[in-house]
Amino acid sequence: MTTIDVGSRAFDELNKEIRACTDTELVLNNVQGQRYIGCALSRRCITIEGTPGNALGSYLDGCTIIVNGNAQDATGDTMNDGRIIIHGSCGDATGYSMRGGKIFIRDSAGYRSGIHMKAYEEKQPVIIIGDRAGSFLGEYLAGGTIIVLGLHQEGKAPVGYFCGTGMHGGKIYLRCDTLPSDLPQQVSASDATPEDFAEISESLEDYCSTFALDKEALLSDHFFVLRPNSSTPYKMLYTNV
């Protein structure tokens, strides 16, 4: 295991050292907002104490990143594979255009989380947010799964405005008793069925064991599932000149 005391070092130097490190276990102490940590990395585990900067784990390619604290914007941007675990909250644009792997957030995520996530064959990205997500969650969703547990929302919809606008693939699970009031017409909502739960069982198990939660208790509550109405929403929009 390699330990780096980060302090106020410049991000490019730090990331160069991380890229060069051959150790599979890396601990970064005293991280003070350095950006792009773990960018495009594979095959190792990075534990972060402190607060990483924007674009943590962007293009991540199989690496595991554990943050003992909060993360900032664009965490897991265009991530391809691997795991990002945040023992705290995340900023805006978390998991933007994510293509594979998992992001687990213990608390809340900011605006624009999971926009344009997509899935293909074995690449099935998952974002699980413990408490609440900001507005624009899962806009243009093309594939993958977003789960928002609303742990401290007392049954209220755990998302902001414009959830799922332009959605044309994937699924959004919301643990709540009432739906967001402004769901767009591209989205259809239904109560989660046993089949829906079966699909997320493994990821949720993983999440609950990571953050010491009771999976069965969570699953006994009510979930909505949001799906797109059509995978070709733009088909009827055009006429040829």
Add this chain to the structure above:
Amino acid sequence: MGINYLYPDFEVHRDKDKCINCRVCERQCANEVHAFDKELNRMIADDSKCVNCHRCVSLCPTHALKIVKTDHHFKENANWKGEVIQDIYRQAESGGVLLASMGTPKDYPVYWDKMLINASQVTNPSIDPLREPMETRTFLGQKSTKIKRDDQGRLITTTTPQLSLNIPIMFSAMSYGSISYNAHKSLAMAAQELGIFYNTGEGGLHEDFYQYGKNTIVQVASGRFGVHPGYLNAGAAIEIKMGQGAKPGIGGHLPGSKIGEDISKTRMIPEHADAISPAPHHDIYSIEDLRQLVFALKEATAYTKPIIVKVAAVHNISAIASGIARSGADIIAIDGFRGGTGAAPARTRDNVGIPIELALASVDSRLRQEGIRNNVSLVVGGSIRSSADVIKAIALGADAIYVATSALLALGCHLCRTCQNGKCNWGIATQKPELVKRLNPEVGSQRLVNLITAWEHEIKEMMGGMGINSIEALRGNRLMLRGIGLNETELQILGISHAGQ
């Protein structure tokens, strides 16, 4: 069924004396215009399906066919022209957004045609490129303005990553999806042979084309299709697409109907689902956010690749370019409003954006005024039609130019502007296997190589004529240009004098 208000735009004229009923036209037309009538024992045509792509005309062995614009017309009206009336009929019928393709056909000024190039006479000798070496090699990337030495006093010669081009011409972005496998292969092979670059566009990189990586620019656009670390590292440079000249301010949709198995695999999305590129990158709402993406891509490629930021030419382009030049990007690509597209809303294509000539001149001037011109290289596109346009662009300040429509024409495109239908009879803008195979990549790449090589000769001739033997000496050399028929504002923006001055 309601009344059809639309009269066919074209008439298929068939010379009955020449036609031998070989039915080639019928087999070649994916629009199903031609048919053989057994009772009449002759070929017939449905004019309403014709898009005027000339495939049948070119393949008719007896030259029996020609396509003629119909002389049927509405009552003459300078304001309500026939096309305007027809567009209203179309929208009244369908309720749809008008969809079009390729660059705008509208009659906007083409400033390339209003600029003239200088030549040497008496006072300085012109140069014969057949006799003397002419340097057209171009490096794209940040240029250091300071000489740095190490503690021993030795020069530090490491530079930021650069693209090296034999000729300052590149093939601009066209995605696999908007154009065919064989069209992409033709571009890739030609780029390799010419020592230049082609651009994947936003559709990922087909696994067969990773071998052309040294001559490939990989694109990252708002949909992030097929983007992963392997892709980012496969090319010689990465282009962040913020905008496109034909449709500034909006995103793109590849309809589900065009997403077959191979496209699905390359874009990494399910078959037959729409591929939607949102209008903005939702992780970029400012220059600071752009800087973040630029550096995320640099980190992902360990600072080995130049990063290009491509924007459409719009009203405040010089201020936007100034921001990009400070974002850490290595190259700015600007796409003018006459640039092509595989599909764009017609109103956007025909009304949004500004001509590349004015955008280029104003950006180059602004970056020079601010002392940051060397932070970036400038690449421009959006209807570069000839070597003369290339010369004029470089003299206005471009480091290199992007061509796409010219390249497609070389591959056989006839600019019928119906790419959006996906039934390109020339095998270019289609995914139908029986049409794609009509374009032979060996032949296609050779035609591209021929075109660019011919332009190279012409560029050298004109440079020699000016007494210039290095493309460096032409760059931003606006004294080599004069305007013709331009007003004072236009001359001032272009930074050139009028002919005769």
